[in-house]
Amino acid sequence: MTRLAVRHGAINLAQGFPDFPAPAALKSAASEAIDADINQYAITWGSKPFRDAIAAKYQRTYGMDFDPEREVTVCCGATEGMIASLLAVLDPGDEVVLFEPFYENYGPDTQLCGATSRYVKLQAPDWTFDPDELRAAFSSRTKAIILNSPNNPTGKVFSREELECIARLCQEFDCLAITDEIYEHILYDGTVHVPIMSLPGMRDRSILVNSMSKTYSVTGWRVGWVLASPDLTDSIRKVHDFLTVGAAAPLQQAGVTALSLPDDYYTHLSTEYAARRDHIVSSLERAGFTCFIPDGAYYVMTDISAFKYVDDASFVRHLITHLGVAAVPGSSFFAHTNLGNQFVRFCFCKKYETLELARQQLYKL
Ligand SMILES: Cc1ncc(COP(=O)(O)O)c(C=O)c1O
Secondary structure, three states: OHHHHHHHOOEEOOOOOOOOOOOHHHHHHHHHHHHOOOOOOOOOOOOHHHHHHHHHHHHHHHOOOOOOOOOEEEEOHHHHHHHHHHHHHOOOOOEEEEEEOOOOOHHHHHHHOOOEEEEEEOEOOOOEOOHHHHHHHOOOOEEEEEEEOOOOOOOOOOOHHHHHHHHHHHHHOOOEEEEEOOOOOOEOOOOOOOOHHHOOOOOOOEEEEEEOOOOOOOOOOOOEEEEOOHHHHHHHHHHHHHHHOOOOHHHHHHHHHHHOOOHHHHHHHHHHHHHHHHHHHHHHHHHOOEEEOOOEOOEEEEEOHHHOOOOHHHHHHHHHHHHOEEOEEHHHHOOOHHHHOOEEEEEOOOOHHHHHHHHHHHOOO
């Protein structure tokens, strides 16, 4: 969709990356690190100062303790963190439970490991799941469930009760929860993020994947991390070493500055995105979309049935080529693509000028 948007000069509300500058303190820290000649390989599982900063941040935010020497692996974004974790723990023939719709990488990631995905529906409008359907997706072959909260594409933030239900199944079926928490700090209306790893019985059966991309508006830096017990970390580090060797050393150093930012940085981030969310929702609703208001992350999933298009892809193609606004067809987030063919996802991690331009174009629908 980004390529199509570029070809047609369309406003890109498809791919989730900010079009505004990264925080000045991070840019200075990155150039200072390069000037200080932090330009060679960091140790493969991440520079010590950055691993220490990650451990300190989790202690400060969630009261969770991680040993930076044995439980933290720095990698090239959450993208690598997820595939490295899956390759470390899955064997061909294993099964992985996925909530559908899902961030599109998880399907191919699972396939690359030779594992099979079992899907459980998140039901609009509030994207809840049926606990019986979830239970039925688990079996003796299940090795892991992948959980993304706050969720892309739906904006759902899993409640503590929902997480407890998932945690009980992980324990009953002796499997892992592999969590993508990349939107942990983008939360609205007082919603709280709970890492499933912090729940009783889950410390050693969870793998927590996260990244600097979204929280610090640096999606191009490609710096992420994986937190897991020493045994799991040992396997993840081996895969990571052979996949990428390591993330960019000077950017890991800048990560120390990022993860040491004061709490009001995160409050400001959420407040800012809440205003942008309200802006895009009002534009979309006035243009005739039904919006599912997100509790977290920076996407709005919409229902396009009012426009009477045969499917989401032809609708989005029309949006791009005739109105100059790009979005993502909802079916891209479904394995059963027919379930998503009346959904379209818009992202709002954009400047107000961009959102305003999009508003004017969308009114022409
Ligand atoms: C849920 C989710 N996980 C991971 C990523 C990619 O993360 P990274 O840039 O850290 O590789 C994205 C990017 O959109 C995402 O939405």
